[in-house]
Amino acid sequence: MPNANTSAIEFLQTRRSRPAKTLGLPVPTRDALLPLLEMAARTPDHGKLEPWRFVVLERAALQRLAAAVTSHGDTAGIHPDKITKMHNQFAMGHLAVMVVESPKPSAKIPAREQTYSAGAVCLALLNAALASGWGANWLSGWASHDPQFCANHLGLAPHERVAGFIHIGTETNTPPERPRPDLTAITTWIEA
Template sequence: MPAPNQAALDFLLTRRSRPAKTLTAPAPSRDELMPLLEAAARTPDHGKLEPWRFIVLEKAALTRLAGLVGPRAEALGIPEDKVAKAHSQFADADLAVAVISAPVDSEKVPQIEQVYSAGAACLALLNAALAAGWGANWLSGWPSHDRTFVTEALGLAEHESVAGFIHIGTETCAPPERPRPDLDAKTSWVAD
């Protein structure tokens, strides 16, 4: 019988993202953020390919990104409600980490599995922040999928994309529990 880490299991069974709009300063300092990034970097990465990287966006950088949202949205004809939501995602934040999917050439590991690894890094960073007592949320939105925006705003290479923006800060209120999936409806058992 394996020896359980009950505290870790209890955390995973009760973890809950905190809405980014409820996060405020202070955000983690660089020293406080480093162990969270270390935890995220322990995600499965298919033979040390490390097909992801992190861009830490502090307040001034987030303000700059917020300023890029409007002109890009106008060029794309994005509806005003989506523009406001994308703008506030950056303007109202104190710290976010852009997790960048950065697949590498590999004969053994398909690109899609490398993209999954970047997603796993997002979840690992989110969980590490929550476990450390911070409020955290994983966001994306149309700017993260717009090639021009991510190139201009973040300097991404052509083969890179945003897996997610992990917002981290001080939680102002705990969100209520929400309905969870019906595991009987989502689980199949194959015995033979």
């Protein structure tokens, strides 16, 4: 039997994202956030391309984005309910890290694997925050998929995409456990 890290196993067996709307102050300082980013950057990265980057969105930036979502959404014809939901995600936030998928040209590493790596960074950052005692949630939303919004308001280059917004703060209430997948329905064993 391998020498198990029982603390890590217990964390992974019980980890639970916290709804972003329930995250309050305080949020990690820059000094507290840097180790979380370091942990996230240890994610699988075939070819060592680092096909992702971090953009830390502090309160004023989130407020600016909330206003931009409203004006851009109206102009783009986005349904009002979707505009409100996206607006609130930014307006209610105190700190979020935008993980940007920034693929690199590579003859060896397919773009799809670089996308997977960016997604893995999101989960690694989420878990690093949760394991460090913060509340955290991984969100996206229509604005993160809108190329014009991403270019004009998030500063993304044409080849970049938002992999996720990881909201981090102090948990104000513990959410109830939610149903988990039925492993027998989603697992296939191949013996030969």
